């Protein structure tokens with residue numbers, strides 16, 4: 189059991205690097221085709237909604253990284269805006285009557 193945990197701990201960074209190198213994988217619903225056959229045998233192929241027709245799905249760690257990076261950027265932008273407002277930004281200075 190301990191060996192299993194150690195193997196998982198050793199494999200986790202490798203998996204993270206692998207996800208950074210190849211963040212997408214073929215959609216399992218449509219097998220990377222972007223569309224799937226209709227219900228009846230001779231009906232038209234249908235647009236795959238799971239991958240939105242791209243045939244690619246982002247791996248779970250890649251999605252988490254993307255979400256965290258977006259949150260960081262929003263936070264940095266809001267912090268910068270608040271600091272600018274506190275310091276009296278260039279936009280406010282123009283409105284001050286002389």
Ligand SMILES: [Zn+2]
Pocket residue numbers: 215216217218219220221222223236237238239240241243244
């Ligand atoms: Zn798909």
